[in-house]
Amino acid sequence: MIEKRDEQFLWVEKYRPQKIDDCILPDSMKETFRQYVKQGELPTLLLSGTAGVGKTTVAKALCNEVGAEYIVVNGSEEGRSIDVLRTTIKGFATSVSLTDAKKVVIIDEADYMNPQSVQPALRNFIEEYSNNCRFIFTCNFKNRIIDPLHSRCSVIEFKIDGAEKQKVAGQFFKRVTQILTQEGVEFDPKVVAELITKFFPDYRRMLNELQRYSVTGKIDSAILVNLSEESYKSLLRDLKDKNFGEVRKWVAKNSDMESTELFRHLYDTSSGAMEPASIPQMVLILADYQYKSAFVADQELNTMAALTEIMAQCRFK
Secondary structure, three states: OOOOOOOOOOHHHHOOOOOHHHOOOOHHHHHHHHHHHHHOOOOOEEEEOOOOOOHHHHHHHHHHHHOOEEEEEEOOOOOOOOHHHHHHHHHHHHOOOOOOOOEEEEEEOHHHOOOOOHHHHHHHHHHHOOOOEEEEEEEOOHHHOOHHHHOOOEEEEOOOOHHHHHHHHHHHHHHHHHHHHHOOOEEOHHHHHHHHHHHOOOHHHHHHHHHHHHHHOEEOHHHHHHHOHHHHHHHHHHHHOOOHHHHHHHHHHOOOOOHHHHHHHHHHHHHHHEOHHHHHHHHHHHHHHHHHOOOOOOHHHHHHHHHHHHHHHOOEO
16 A cells, blocks of 8 residues: 555645655666665666656655655746756755755756756756766656757656556556545546546546546546547537537536647547548647647647637548
8 A cells, every 4th residue: 555645635746656666667667766776876867758657756756765855946937047057956956964865956847948058057067066966857858858968867768668558557557446445435447447548657647537536426437428539529520510619618628638638639530530631731730739738828728729720721521
């Protein structure tokens, strides 16, 4: 049974693993992290992978297990200005620990740091403070990290290949059913399994969705209405009919859905729903708005804009 922190309300924090052995990872990846713990020393790491796969959790667990003192810097919020290096990071890296603990700077969402100023400056920081401090970078898109930083890091990609997916998904299932039991929530195992299949490997999204649906005290087939193919089919019908009002209602109703998930579904089903000549245009539209989704303040508006362009420029069967 995973250790829980009762002072936390959000399940993703309440049940965040504190040890590497509690993290849900492919065996080979977990063994790599176990070796770091066994050595009691961390290299400078770049942890890369899609959202919710456990990069930040692993970074914190490593620090906990080697007894390191660490800070977390959000690259998307604080990493755009060089000032964060001169103040927060430099101050922490140069200070002397009262307990002689190792020091680690975890830079979360490092791919959003300014590649012209902040990222180049970090090259020198990594080398200058190597005796006193280590760095762990996490990112979704490693191609946004400049090559000189890559060369100074041990790069670990959080990828789950086909042979391991079933085993890791089974571990997810066991973990979330333990959590639901601890929280006193009734659940249908088949529904939980379907939800895991839908959001795998985004463990954070799985827990957030389960916590949202658990407010009724029960996880049953009723929640699958929002997850079913029928919901997508109704959207495709409205896109074909250029029914702007209904499309807008659909987007509002499904505002909690990740735009990447919707865009991927449209891409995967385009050959059966759209005229062949329109598919290339749709691909360009989806790629453009998926890129924009990393920067926009209102994701719902961005998704609606993408669907509006598809209605205006593409023809359906």
